[in-house]
Every structure is written in C-alpha cells, then in structure tokens.
Amino acid sequence: MIESGDDKGFKPASYERIVLKNASEYYYLKIYLEFQEVGISLNAVEFKQLIISALKRLHGEVGAALPVDVLSYEEKTLLAILRVPITGLVKLWSALTLLDSYQNRKCAFRVIQTSPFLLALAGNSRELVLD
C-alpha cells in the first residue's frame, strides 16, 4: 500500500486487491519441427514418439510420464499444437529446446506461440500484415 507523505485531508481511495492466479489447468503450445535437410516427413505417431524420447532423455521416466497431448498435427508443414498440464510446461519446453536430432539428422523444435487458452493460438499477431 502506498502511503502519501502528508496525510491531512487526504483519504486514500478505498480499493480492493484482486489477485488473479493462473488457474487454468493446461497450457497450449504451437510448435513446428525444423530439419536441416529438406524432404523429411514423419507421421503423428513418430512425432509423439520424438517428443516423448526428448522428455525421457532430459527428465527421465518421470518426464516421460507427463501427459502431453498432440491436439493437431500436420505432416506437410510439421506444425503441431500440444497440450500439457501447467506443472509440466517447463519440463516439456526445456526438453523440446534441447532436442537436436531425429534418426541422426539434425532438427530443432521452434515454439511459435504458447497460451493457457487454445483459442489464442488461432491468430498470431506477429504474422499480421498491417496496411
């Protein structure tokens, strides 16, 4: 609470503090997989397997047991939307960052957007074309 220096005739406006804790259960990540070479495709099962193996390497069996869901996945663009409980977000993100290869071919996960609301991933303000 801020206290003013001279308090004669000055009444602090009554206020209430509203604390909004991040109460949402899940976090959503929009990611895409980037390869150094072109023309590599992997299906949804292999994609999920890749994520789980990354989690297992960095965070062990505890990390591999995280309930990560692939909500949508496009094989052509390697674009995916993941859903993860809010407690596992840091683990998942760090595992994605430190993944470096898939079947001895260099690759990297790019995290495009993250949000606690799925709808927020529908649009990306960074891709807006302004007149």
Add this chain to the structure above:
Amino acid sequence: MVRFKNRYFLCEIISDDSRFQQCLDERAVHNTVKNVIARMHGDFGLACCSIAFSVKYLNAYTGIVLLCCRKDFHRLLWSSLPFITYLESRNQRYPCSFNTLHVGATIRTCQKFLIHYNSNQLLALLRNCTSEADRQAIQESVQSCMFVEEEQFHSKDEESDDSMQMA
C-alpha cells in the same frame, strides 16, 4: 557468508543375499544411486543431484548408508531411492532395496537418530531372542551402549555447544 545447505539420507539396504555384505562398498552404492537417478529424472536430475553428492558413511555389517546431496534437489534423490532394485558390484547383480530411515540437515542429527535407532533395534532383539546366551550377550551390548556411548556423546555435544557460544 552463508553455508551450503545439504540433506543427508540415512538409508538401510535390505537384501536376502548372504554374499551381499562382502560386495557392499561405497563405489557400488554411489554408482547404483546415480544410475537410478539418471533413469528416473534423466540428464537434468543427474546433473542436479551430482552437485556435492557423496556417500558419507557405509556400514556393511548393518547395511546402513548415509548419502549427501544439496538441499535444493534432495526431493529428486528422495523420489528415486524406492526404485532401486539391485546393486551392481564386480559385474554381479544383487537384488536389494533401500529403506530411508531419516532425512536430516546435518550429519550429527543423523548420527543421533542412528544411535537411537540402533539401541531400539537392540531392545527389539532382546525381546525376541530365544536362547539364554544370546540374551546375555545382547544385554551386555545394550548396557555398554546405554551408559558409555551416550554419556560420551552428550559430553561431546555440550562441549561443542560451549564452543559455539564462545565463538
């Protein structure tokens, strides 16, 4: 200056194997615990727990070990200990399990707990023993540890407390 805060795990290694006592050494315990942390918590957990991780004390006769790690990551080590199922030594695997008796912040609290624990174990042995010779041997050891060791220990404590106050 602030000291580094550690946590000490006083564990009991339980095994049915009779050859187990001979193969129990610090390196085997060290490697086993590190392997299980790497399995449960991956590279990240292993790196976290490796800071100041060491086997401080090992008693092969009673199967008591004292493990040390930094306080920040002691939960990682703690959660891994139940998943130890075997101890590997000289390319042989001995099935065993770890039973955590006490988690303390200093070696001294662990030592105090261990003395209490061992004297309780002796009393339990005394209650359950069958032959008269056993009973006498145990009674002697109970008396020796009660009167001699405890007094020495207390006087040491007081001395160290006095020195703390002096400082």
